[in-house]
Amino acid sequence: MDIVLIVVVLSPAMIITTMIYRLYFSPLSRFPGPKLAAVTGLYQAYYDICHRGQYIWKVQQMHEQYGPIVRINPHEIHVNDPDFIENLYAGPLQKRDKGSLMKGLWSWRQSTLGTESHELHRRRRAALSPIFSKAAARSLEPVMQRVQRDLLQRIDSYRKSGEAMPLTLAFKAATSEVIATLLFGQSERDVLKDDFNRDFGAEFERSLEKAHLFAYLPGIAAVFDSLPFWLQARVVPKLKTQVSVHERWALKLKEVEEELTAKDGTYRTIFHLLLNGKLSQPEKEQLRLVHEIHTLRIAGEHSTAMAMSSVIFHLLQNPTMYRKLQAELTAITPDPDGIPTVAQLEQIPYLRAVVKEALRLHPGVLYRMQRVARDPMVYTNKRNGASWIIPAETRVSMTPLLVHMDPMVFPSPRSFVPERWIANPGLERYLLSFSKGSRTCIGINVAHHEIYTILYGIVRNCNPDQGPGANDQGLTLSLFDTVRERDVDASAELFFSRPQKGSQEVRVLVK
Numbered sequence: 001m002d003i004v005l006i007v008v009v010l011s012p013a014m015i016i017t018t019m020i021y022r023l024y025f026s027p028l029s030r031f032p033g034p035k036l037a038a039v040t041g042l043y044q045a046y047y048d049i050c051h052r053g054q055y056i057w058k059v060q061q062m063h064e065q066y067g068p069i070v071r072i073n074p075h076e077i078h079v080n081d082p083d084f085i086e087n088l089y090a091g092p093l094q095k096r097d098k099g100s101l102m103k104g105l106w107s108w109r110q111s112t113l114g115t116e117s118h119e120l121h122r123r124r125r126a127a128l129s130p131i132f133s134k135a136a137a138r139s140l141e142p143v144m145q146r147v148q149r150d151l152l153q154r155i156d157s158y159r160k161s162g163e164a165m166p167l168t169l170a171f172k173a174a175t176s177e178v179i180a181t182l183l184f185g186q187s188e189r190d191v192l193k194d195d196f197n198r199d200f201g202a203e204f205e206r207s208l209e210k211a212h213l214f215a216y217l218p219g220i221a222a223v224f225d226s227l228p229f230w231l232q233a234r235v236v237p238k239l240k241t242q243v244s245v246h247e248r249w250a251l252k253l254k255e256v257e258e259e260l261t262a263k264d265g266t267y268r269t270i271f272h273l274l275l276n277g278k279l280s281q282p283e284k285e286q287l288r289l290v291h292e293i294h295t296l297r298i299a300g301e302h303s304t305a306m307a308m309s310s311v312i313f314h315l316l317q318n319p320t321m322y323r324k325l326q327a328e329l330t331a332i333t334p335d336p337d338g339i340p341t342v343a344q345l346e347q348i349p350y351l352r353a354v355v356k357e358a359l360r361l362h363p364g365v366l367y368r369m370q371r372v373a374r375d376p377m378v379y380t381n382k383r384n385g386a387s388w389i390i391p392a393e394t395r396v397s398m399t400p401l402l403v404h405m406d407p408m409v410f411p412s413p414r415s416f417v418p419e420r421w422i423a424n425p426g427l428e429r430y431l432l433s434f435s436k437g438s439r440t441c442i443g444i445n446v447a448h449h450e451i452y453t454i455l456y457g458i459v460r461n462c463n464p465d466q467g468p469g470a471n472d473q474g475l476t477l478s479l480f481d482t483v484r485e486r487d488v489d490a491s492a493e494l495f496f497s498r499p500q501k502g503s504q505e506v507r508v509l510v511k
């Protein structure tokens with residue numbers, strides 16, 4: 001028989017057999033969920049690729065229809081129950097691999113963040129840990145304070161010009177400066193630049209629009225990575241800024257490697273740390289380290305800036321809350337030129353509460369955080385006592401934003417209510433914005449220090465604009481054409497949270 005005929009006859013038969021298996025015989029077949037999602041990954045692909053990261057909302061609807069545990073694709077179970085966080089995102093004693101969600105993402109694949117195996121992840125994370133200790137984060141205080149002063153200078157320059165200030169953009173420049181200092185020991189004064197020096201970050205955000213497509217076609221990123229840098233930039237000119245930065249990192253890695261073989265191995269930058277650490281030789285391969293540095297840079301910049309701009313958005317919408325926070329900040333440094341330490345800022349309950357509430361409503365990392373347990377896991381729905389045994393090696397995920405919308409744990413979940421964190425400190429265990437367990441965000445201390453320092457500078461020195469009757473001296477801020485649904489809330493899950501297309505995110509007028 002002709003080979004074409006064999007393929008024509010066998011392909012539909014194989015597809016039908018696979019569909020029947022997935023529907024009736026797979027170990028996941030007894031879990032609730034739409035049949036179409038159970039038979040093919042194309043269902044998810046349709047929402048994520050054709051409709052710009054909308055599967056997250058479809059998953060939310062599935063939970064409303066089927067309950068807290070749902071099969072969302074042929075190979076994955078999604079749980080939306082805050083009480084399951086501790087089981088799924090367990091500490092290092094319980095082995096958890098990661099699902100392969102990031103396998104296709106260019107320049108993420110080989111990073112600690114993208115690592116699937118529990119053991120390999122532990123080794124990679126240990127190599128990074130020296131620059132993420134609390135003490136190391138504290139050593140960044142001078143740069144954070146410089147960035148804060150530069151931001152205030154830019155705010156004042158917008159007062160003089162009368163133009164609307166793109167606040168989220170300014171915050172991205174601020175966080176990019178801090179992460180650059182952490183990684184490379186120096187940074188450019190991005191905040192002071194007219195356009196906030198957004199080439200790398202803006203190109204990265206544009207490339208996120210295609211992230212789901214590449215996640216579905218994991219081979220493409222691997223092939224692309226195998227090309228020399230000059231060819232990568234020609235093949236996909238839309239990535240040329242990132243490729244040229246990667247090329248610079250690769251050269252620097254080579255330079256540092258030569259220094260180290262000349263027995264000069266002191267830690268000065270991320271290049272020295274990774275090359276001089278205990279990682280095995282294949283782990284120090286150039287491409288892998290470029291992936292590591294790329295994700296650190298991106299992770300350090302995007303979510304932290306989003307957290308800060310959403311805090312300012314909500315405070316400007318609620319001047320009473322703004323004034324309350326301002327009063328607490330003024331109490332610790334009555335002298336307006338005083339500089340509180342991060343340790344002092346961390347002690348201010350309302351500042352902590354405001355930040356947690358913004359992180360709850362607007363977690364910058366939006367994707368489903370998959371974990372794969374090596375033993376079966378038991379999920380019990382405490383609300384009706386029903387139990388499910390999830391087979392070993394199954395991809396199981398939760399989505400921070402969906403957990404944070406549970407009205408039983410967070411009443412009026414869409415409202416900005418910082419007070420809930422003060423009234424009930426136990427809520428902390430349900431805040432999933434930084435993930436939990438052995439793969440929790442390694443940059444959490446750096447992020448908190450940045451957020452506290454920069455918010456202090458702004459809220460202490462600027463007032464909310466409360467109209468003509470107000471008797472405020474100094475700078476006043478008001479929101480400029482910023483709509484929560486369009487510019488602040490997550491509209492699409494492109495791994496990170498993204499606002500509606502065309503949004504200019506949070507902007508303010510300064511008087």
Ligand code: HEM
Pocket residue numbers: 112113114125179182295296299300301303304305307363364365369370432433434435438439440441442443444446447
């Ligand atoms: C508000 C700011 C931030 C948020 C909300 C955030 C959130 C997260 C989340 C949810 C994860 C876990 C992802 C997963 O399980 O797949 C994560 C991991 C990570 N974050 Fe952050 N992050 C923030 C700031 C930072 C900063 C400032 C840095 C670096 C300076 C950073 C570096 C990392 C790294 C390297 C990982 C991977 C950790 C691992 O897999 O062991 N993050 N982050």
